[in-house]
Amino acid sequence: MTAPYSPDEREKVVAKLPASLRQELKVRAAQLGVDIKDAVTEGVHAWRDADGPRPSVNTSGGNSFATYLPTGLYAEFKNDCKERDIPFNQGIAQSIRLWLDSNLSPRRVPRTTGARRLIFGNQKGGVGKTATSAGVAEALAEGGERVLLVDFDPQCHLTKQLGYEMLGIDNPSLAKHMLGEGNGALRDLLVPIEEGSFGGRLFLLPGCKDAFLLDAKLATSRHVRIKETALEKALEPLESEFDFIVIDCPPSLGYSMDTALYYARTRDSEEPSESGVVIPVLAEDSSADAYDMLFDQIEDLTADLDVGITKLGFVVNMYDSRKGYIATSSLDSWKTIGDPPVLAVVPERKEQREANRLKAPLLTSAPDCEQSEAMRTIALAVKG
Template sequence: MTVPYDPSDREKVVAKLPAELRKELKVRAAELGKDIQDAVAEGVEAWRQAQNRPVVDTAGGTSFATYLPAGLYGKLKKDCKARSISYNQGIAQSIRLWLDDNPSPRPRPARVTGARRIIFGNQKGGVGKTSVSAGVAQALAESGHRTLLIDFDPQGHLTKQLGYPMLDINEASLAKHMLKEAKGELSELLVPIKGGDFENHLWLLPACKDAFLLDAKLATAKAVRIKETALEKALEPLEQDFDYIVVDCPPSLGYSMDTALYYCRTREGEEPGTSGIVVPVLAEDSSADAYDMLYDQVQDLIKDMDVDIDLLGFVVNMYDSRKGYVATSSLDEWHNIGEPPVLAVVPELKDQREAVRVKKPLLVHAPYGGQADVMRTVARRISA
């Protein structure tokens, strides 16, 4: 089974760090495109050569886990003992040193097109669109990006899995705003997702069952091209408030998917790959068949609307090599497509299922597990 480290040459270490130091590490690692475990390892190696490092305030620290190369953990503990400091202080000083040695890169030029728009879609159900979109949104927010997560599926699995109620069918909703049937501002429907190192950076637009009617109403709309532009027009007022808008799409190839695909197109003045679609899949044949249908829909929309839509990549979800040849050969085939690339492989672990069961975000329930690390990898690759 795929894991984020090789047990033969890495070992898990746990320390207690203050929340602000953890957040700074995660943001900086994301900015520089580096795995957190590699950043910590570099910091420890540098700290072992440094002398008289200032004390880091670790009061109120909470659990932080990472993986160090085999043997480095023992050397760190030995050095901490020689310097008469705690192991937690040694880790904290190492991370502080890495942050000091790796300053934040210059901020990118201001975007002229609003938030980057990432949709997660596949017309096949059960491939993990909801879990992957939620996990990646959490990882983007954890690394300091203001992120809006939209439940665009009338089944509302995302909303319910995160422990929030769906919007009442008689009240305002995203679908009603798309159809210009709602009063008030769409921003009034957003709810903050609390917990973890992403708090104050992540919001949810909950689902409403009225989205089941959206395809039929879009199909009968009299205005030209309303079915393609409806989502964009509804979300436009929110775009300047967020760095990323992440959309969990319904498992369909209908008009709702058309409007989501149009929303993530490359806009005028926007660099290719800034926005686009991520396709969660499984390592089995039915996912490949479903992707073929989605690909055809994307190409048809590109031709009909004369736009560019970037396929950012696949996320192979719930992968377990112990399932044998079907799984391993299918994974090889996803990799062999080449373009779009496989962004990451999510291991089949209990973390996400447990998070759903207790209605908590994955990066709150199991922030240092293998699946959480993969979500950070996907977030880092699509934000590069």
């Protein structure tokens, strides 16, 4: 079963594979920074070159799996399967298993420069900051990284959409620790997200409504001499435990957003692409206006504090070309900017809304959907 895929001179190939094999492939490809279609292509070539029959793979209970092979390879591979007298699905499964056996999981080397910091921000609400920050954090954890996902928005959508309780307004919280009012260790507030393939690698710092008061309190707080450092001082004790700290920011122009932008700055020990700002947008004009405000805020902060803050890229969310010229021309405009680049275009689909209703991570509720694949694409892009 094929369909033309001209941009990369590839064609779409659909097979039925068990969920465990699909998941192992996705995790290993993410760990090694390899695109899934390239991994499958390597496996197919290795399978065709292998001497003798390969061990059979259990493909019972398989579900649809789609990828792209170089044009012409599908037909050649299908003929090989016929000559070896095995079903096509079994041939694909054996090819993937061969690639997995030849490309083992890398040994994790702890970072010596502290966690990489990714903040997801835009001055407009409803552009998908929460969905994108959660999805990318999930994809990073799926790929073997230890990730802390921080709900920094007083509306606490991230916490609620993942099915966790907000922190009580009179209890310790991130905002209170930023103001020097928190009791105990911030580490004690973290919640492990154990679903799917995240076990032991993905943690949530839940939100609290007290963050609504953060801007006003930071303005008068004596806890930190430079207000912009408050978030960094609060999160610094956790950095040695994680490879990435991912922050879902509020649509704000105040001190709280300044603290997040400062936290994402390039440190002396880092390359500019290691930490920075990911900007979720929509394919419409109001997102562009909001980005102009964020751009000005970043420029002002970098000039005032003499720091570098990398704009890692745009994520165009909820894209639907059926909306016509407004959507398509706006997407073209985002792509034309060039620096920062468009990291991914996330289609308008039901799976993200269903995940929110289920109070479940997108990558466990719908691991094979287009939106999940887009999150993995973004994760690979920010990992570099």
